Amino acid sequence: MTANRTSDMLGKMAAELAAIKNELADVRVRYDMLHKRQVLPLDDGLLAIRHEIGWLIVPQEDFAAVLHLSDGVSGHEKGTTEVIRRLIRLSDTVIDLGAHIGLHTIPMARLVGPKGRVIAVEPVARTAECLRRSLVCNGVLDRCNIVIGAAGEINGTSSFYLGGNSMLGSLYPIVDDQKLIGVREFVLDDDIGDEVRVDVVKMDVEGAELKALAGMSRLIARNPDIAVIAEYGAIHLERVGIEPADWFAAFANVGLAAAFVIDEASGALSEVEVTRMNEMYSVNILFVHNAQRVANIGSGSATPANQ
Helix, strand or coil: CCHHHHHHHHHHHHHHHHHHHHHHHHHHHHHHHHHHCCEEECCCCEEEEEECCEEEEEECCCHHHHHHHCCCCCCCCHHHHHHHHHHCCCCCEEEEECCCCCCCHHHHHHHHCCCCEEEEEECCHHHHHHHHHHHHHCCCHHHEEEEECEEECCCEEEEEEECCCCCCCECCCCCCCCEEEEEEEEEHHHHHCCCCCCCEEEECCCCCHHHHHHCCHHHHHCCCCCEEEEEEEHHHHHHHCCCHHHHHHHHHHCCCCEEEEECCCCCCEEECCHHHHHHCCEEEEEEECCCHHHHHHCCCCCCCCCC
């Protein structure tokens, strides 16, 4: 056998071996996904879904959320979770507006520790029960207060619009074919009181951000180191009739003048360019009184605001 033929055979064997290794790696990834994928039926038409943050309880009729969460490996707003991790310290008090089933509440509760407090606000009673069970399953209910209601600008009963899945409810009719229910709307300043220190607020209220903001102006004013994370949704604001510049101005008017886009891939923070925000479908924004707050926690790997 000539040297050339030997070399060719060895080359083919190396290529075949590499292909086998790639196939085995793919099988391992698929096995890991199947191993992590666990969905267990519970009473009351609920499902327990194993997720990367722990067990989550979901109504079985909310098939969109079930499919989104049940692969066992998909994260939820990983960049925002990373920013929350950098912001929250042991013994902090944190408010989760639009807590849903606990996708952010659970990590928050672990970060504040047993001496901290998470106030989890969820308007829909059935979803709030799922949230309660999720907190129980993950051993953090002891440091959480669940408030059934929608943080807004009045104290009373208001219309609440349910979207195509349980993540899309709002005080505004922001989606088509929504179902209308009555919920308790409350002013956060009145509910929390003027003596509780608040360190971080996460706001996922589907277009009703300025309603919630109007009800927490005292809270923001008396907590100079507070950080507020709010979802910016251009389509939501368009349906509500709020211009992007006015949305950001409302936060600036209560003292939250420094605004940063959160990159969901990396957790990096980049300064907001308001004139370019219409290019973004949906993104979470970190608001602080002073940009030094961001410098203190680190901004991550900076990325352009339009990415």
